[in-house]
Amino acid sequence: MGAGSTVHKATPLSRRTARWFDARLGAASFARKALDKVFPDHWSFLLGELALWSLIIVLATGVYLTFFFDASTEEVVYQGSYVPLQGVEMTKAYASALDLSFDVRAGLMMRQIHHWAANVYLATTVVHLMRIYFTGAFRRPRELNWLIGVAMLILSIVNGFVGYSLLDDQLSGTGLRIAYNIAISVPVGGTWLASLFFGGDFPGPDLIERLFVIHILLLPAVIVALVGAHLALVARQRHTQFPGPGRSERNVVGERVWPTFAAKGLAVFLLTTAILSALGGLAQINPVWLYGPYRPAEVSSASQPDWYMGWLDGALRLWPGWEIRAFGFELPTPFYPSVLLPGVTFTLLALWPFLEARFTKDRREHNLLDRPRSRPLRTAFGMSTLAFYTVLFFAGASDVLAATFQTSVNGLFRTFRILLLVAPPVAGFVTYRLCREMVRRDRPGASAEATAVAPAAPDDGAARRREVAPEDAPEHDPASTAGVARR
Amino acid sequence: MSDGREPPTGEHRRAELVVAGAFVVSIVAALLLAVVYVVGGQPQLEGTFLGLALGGMGVGVAFWARCFMPSDEVTEERPELASSEDEVAAFTASFEAGEQTLARRGLLAKLGLGALGALGLAAVFPIRSLGPRPGAGLATTPFGGAGRLRLVDGEGHPIRPGDLARNQLLTAWPEGHVGAADAPTLLLQFDPGEFVPLPGREGWTVENVVAYSKLCTHTGCPVGLYQTELDLLLCPCHQSTFDVLHGAEPVFGPAARPLPQLPLDVDDQGFLIATADFSAPVGGGYWDRGRSS
Structure with missing residues (x-):
């Protein structure tokens, strides 16, 4: 007893707390494994991390905003401190967004951090997706995580749109009206879809209330669950790594999570939050008080969606006025660019790992990443896809560009329509040639190094059933094989 | 980042100063943020001080990790993802043992599934309440x-x-x-x-x-x-x-x-x-x- 209590006194409180939990959970060995986990290091692995931290900031600021925002379509007369709108009739939703911006201390900063963080979250998500694509990180065994990622991307785009549609300002109402018209453009069931979602004809009696539940409960819950699954799969399968000395398909080379990797992660989190806070305070975003309350007959020129909706807006603009009418039924114009195009886009995106595996007949496990140049076809296809959506993105700002550069909108439309057809093949061709050329220039040095450092085959190879790609991945690349043959 | 050994004392001292300076900036900015809030709030100042408070901590932790934490590379074996044949066989045996007890009461199991399906079908109908029939x-x-x-x-x-x-x-x-x-x-x-x-x-x-x-x-x-x-x-x-x-x-x-x-x-x-x-x-x-x- 006496000896026991002296030990107790010498043990710090944190240790005793840890013991208390371990006695109930038996988590010491699991926790040790987590601390010892090895994480490969490369600047591009930071992109997903940035998306994660931005999402956490979106969630944190969003919770704060819900304390003040009143998602109600009830009409009130504004009496707050923003003079130009005093005495104007508006919905409670818009009035509470104004109060949040002018009468709640630090409310405007929180609102703007929330909006900035949402934009940065989607931007880093998309760049992270590009990193995964161009390095081939989606290949076996990571197809499931690719699918989870694509699902998160779609839900996040939707939730971003729903979020800025909540405030019931002129811009958000205009966006919702477009969304309503897109819904009714769906063949056969479109008008039912729109009526059930909006609760009737546009604008619908309680649309804002519905959007609010979707924005703060439904979609965030699903997204957070998917983030959990995304990270759990990374932990289970271990992170990919670039080829290099001592690195093989069967090992992970990098820093241990504790303490260096964790400290760096914390630093990145703090710096991300710092930059988003500074943006939230200093850089104006979505100044809803300038747009005024939503009125169905009003619209301002240069109505622009948030950046991640830009490609859809561009597609809506560029798609010509082709309407198919037969037997009294019609397939309206918006259906193709705003229902069919995103449908095809996200279906192909989700299926990509499986399509590529079928095309290359490579179904082995890959833990070493490709350099984009060593897969010229994949890289070229990726670049030409990017070119397509980039043209759509800029077409979505055609009126702003026309005003900025003092040129005619009509001329810009024609230019964008031509670019949409020409830019993807050109981007793909140029990329392909560049990749081939870079591989050709790399080859003498690179192959010597690869043979010098290639580790011996694992000795338990016979016991392993999985098929792992050989260390020198590029040798399976048709392009680089051709390069070897030429030499 | 070199090999994880502590840098020589001069560099060591400088790094310590950077970390300390960053944390001090963070403390001052956080206090100023509180003052701005109490005085009545001002979005630009709030953003600046919140940014500095978090940024100071971020810079401090980043330098700390860079200069005073091990950065040596560790090699770890990747675990085999697929289960071994024995594990698969053991799982299959357990599952099939359970499945057989279900199969013995096949009709009951089917009825149970039918009940679940009927309820699922009935649960679809409230969707109709979300909006009126479109048209007129x-x-x-x-x-x-x-x-x-x-x-x-x-x-x-x-x-x-x-x-x-x-x-x-x-x-x-x-x-x-x-x-x-x-x-x-x-x-x-x-x-x-x-x-x-x-x-x-x-x-x-x-x-x-x-x-x-x-x-x-x-x-x-x-x-x-x-x-x-x-x-x-x-x-x-x-x-x-x-x-x-x-x-x-x-x-x-x-x-x-x-x-x-x-x-x-x-x-x-x-x-x-x-x-x-x-x-x-x-x-x-x-x-x-x-x-x-």
């Missing part, structure tokens, strides 16, 4: 009601053809329905002789005034920009362009159909009235639009 509302506006409704301005005042001027747009509404989402109407005046009505709509204008739905036939945005020298209406959302003097036919952009026209007349007091509803359902197209009009 899409095809008609308040103008299509029983009476010949007057057109009124945003304040509800009736309008005479003489109130309008060339090169000016007036947004009008059906009387008693100002602000109705499906009813905004554009009134335009043209000079005698320049307007070319669509076939069958010869009598739809009155005293050189024509009325169109303000909702774009593409995605329903208000067509609010009037290019007076060309007599074109431009939609600011996707730049569909309509020719005002020729039945508002689309001449550019993604819209496929003309803006629906409203047949006009004047009542005995000389105010503008609509003699019927718009020539077609307003706004964007939908599957059975042709059947509902």
Whole structure:
């Protein structure tokens, strides 16, 4: 007893707390494994991390905003401190967004951090997706995580749109009206879809209330669950790594999570939050008080969606006025660019790992990443896809560009329509040639190094059933094989 | 980053100073943030100090990790992901053992699944409560009601053809329905002789005034920009362009159909009235639009 209590006194409180939990959970060995986990290091692995931290900031600021925002379509007369709108009739939703911006201390900063963080979250998500694509990180065994990622991307785009549609300002109402018209453009069931979602004809009696539940409960819950699954799969399968000395398909080379990797992660989190806070305070975003309350007959020129909706807006603009009418039924114009195009886009995106595996007949496990140049076809296809959506993105700002550069909108439309057809093949061709050329220039040095450092085959190879790609991945690349043959 | 050994003392000392300095900046900024809040708040200062408070901590931790934490590379074996044959066999045995007890009461199991399915089917029906059956509302506006409704301005005042001027747009509404989402109407005046009505709509204008739905036939945005020298209406959302003097036919952009026209007349007091509803359902197209009009 006496000896026991002296030990107790010498043990710090944190240790005793840890013991208390371990006695109930038996988590010491699991926790040790987590601390010892090895994480490969490369600047591009930071992109997903940035998306994660931005999402956490979106969630944190969003919770704060819900304390003040009143998602109600009830009409009130504004009496707050923003003079130009005093005495104007508006919905409670818009009035509470104004109060949040002018009468709640630090409310405007929180609102703007929330909006900035949402934009940065989607931007880093998309760049992270590009990193995964161009390095081939989606290949076996990571197809499931690719699918989870694509699902998160779609839900996040939707939730971003729903979020800025909540405030019931002129811009958000205009966006919702477009969304309503897109819904009714769906063949056969479109008008039912729109009526059930909006609760009737546009604008619908309680649309804002519905959007609010979707924005703060439904979609965030699903997204957070998917983030959990995304990270759990990374932990289970271990992170990919670039080829290099001592690195093989069967090992992970990098820093241990504790303490260096964790400290760096914390630093990145703090710096991300710092930059988003500074943006939230200093850089104006979505100044809803300038747009005024939503009125169905009003619209301002240069109505622009948030950046991640830009490609859809561009597609809506560029798609010509082709309407198919037969037997009294019609397939309206918006259906193709705003229902069919995103449908095809996200279906192909989700299926990509499986399509590529079928095309290359490579179904082995890959833990070493490709350099984009060593897969010229994949890289070229990726670049030409990017070119397509980039043209759509800029077409979505055609009126702003026309005003900025003092040129005619009509001329810009024609230019964008031509670019949409020409830019993807050109981007793909140029990329392909560049990749081939870079591989050709790399080859003498690179192959010597690869043979010098290639580790011996694992000795338990016979016991392993999985098929792992050989260390020198590029040798399976048709392009680089051709390069070897030429030499 | 070298090999994880502590740097020599001079460098060591400098790094310590950077970390300490960053943390001090963070503390000061956090206190200033609190002061700004108490004094009444100011968005730019709040953002700056919150950014500095977090950024100071971030820089401090980053330098700490860089200079005083091990950065040596560790190699770890990747675990085998797929289970071994024995594990798979053991799982299959356990699963099949359980499955057999179910199979012995096959009918009961099927009935149980049937109960679950029936409940699932029943649970679909409440979706129907989310909104009314679509249809009539899409095809008609308040103008299509029983009476010949007057057109009124945003304040509800009736309008005479003489109130309008060339090169000016007036947004009008059906009387008693100002602000109705499906009813905004554009009134335009043209000079005698320049307007070319669509076939069958010869009598739809009155005293050189024509009325169109303000909702774009593409995605329903208000067509609010009037290019007076060309007599074109431009939609600011996707730049569909309509020719005002020729039945508002689309001449550019993604819209496929003309803006629906409203047949006009004047009542005995000389105010503008609509003699019927718009020539077609307003706004964007939908599957059975042709059947509902």
